[in-house]
Amino acid sequence: MTAIEHSFHEFLDALQTGTDEIAFQNIGERAAHRLGFRWFAYLSLSDDTPRLISSYPRSWTTRYFELGYDDIDPVLRRARTERRIFSWDGEVQMPRSRKLKSFFDDATTFGIRTGVTVPVVGGFGRLAAFTLASQERSAAIDRLVANSSDILHLIGLYFHTNLEIRLSQHRPTHRHRNLTQRECQCLAWSARGKSVVDIAAIVGISPRTVVFHLENCRRKLNAASLTHCAVIATRQGLIP
Structure with a gap:
């Protein structure tokens, strides 16, 4: 490529x-x-x-x-x-x-x-x-x-x-819609089964930074796990 x-x-x-x-x-x-x-x-x-x-x-x-x-x-x-x-x-x-x-x-x-x-x-x-x-x-x-x-x-x-x-689309405003662009991007790839290393290569950042963004997503959405986090984000229209 x-x-x-x-x-x-x-x-x-x-x-x-x-x-x-x-x-x-x-x-x-x-x-x-x-x-x-x-x-x-x-x-x-x-x-x-x-x-x-x-x-x-x-x-x-x-x-x-x-x-x-x-x-x-x-x-x-x-x-x-x-x-x-x-x-x-x-x-x-x-x-x-x-x-x-x-x-x-x-x-x-x-x-x-x-x-x-x-x-x-x-x-x-x-x-x-x-x-x-x-x-x-x-x-x-x-x-x-x-x-x-x-x-x-x-x-x-x-x-x-x-x-x-x-x-x-005039989406309704959610109280958790404060995820950054990069956080949404990392979470979207995680929801599709990509590993931290895979996401780092796709997005062009370090694996450590990917972990940082994913943890921020989990914390902001008050999710018990990344899977739970992805479900919440999908329901709220934060990720496709």
Whole structure:
């Protein structure tokens, strides 16, 4: 299994334990870093109010909407018509207006210069875009996009689909829903019969850390054993 395939499978596992926007932000940020990018951003324009989940600096995202950059952003405009993943580079774009030049200058100030975007176009003008961005182009990222664009495309589509499903379920709030993302991930694999050593290899952490997370799960759910813990977590919708 190649490095990107391993990252992709870990990403899929993590999606199964995402329960809210914070969890999905952590999932997206971890995936971006594993793939060699600095940031990730998911922007959904399906409703009247845009939904942004990203690891961009908050000062940039606030400025982005306050100045109406979402109306002129050439990446978003391209995402409305494209159906496949595409690359972009702000430093080689040719601004056609003062406002567009200001947009590129601002993005560069925050270090956002290049990236790839996966468009998710729906009916009735609905649009979502999943972006992986970096401070500068690199040979490694260029090779990744050239050789693994299909996996990057799937990452964007899976993120969008799982997020929409999870947030539309309106799960009831449980008093024990304070398990961390990593705790849920380790417990989910344990429930499937994986050993501590197996989980450590799959998730990419040490066996000792796996034991630490599983013990936290058992303690937080007040379970007598890991089996009991998995049953409680499954009933409460904490693990698939």
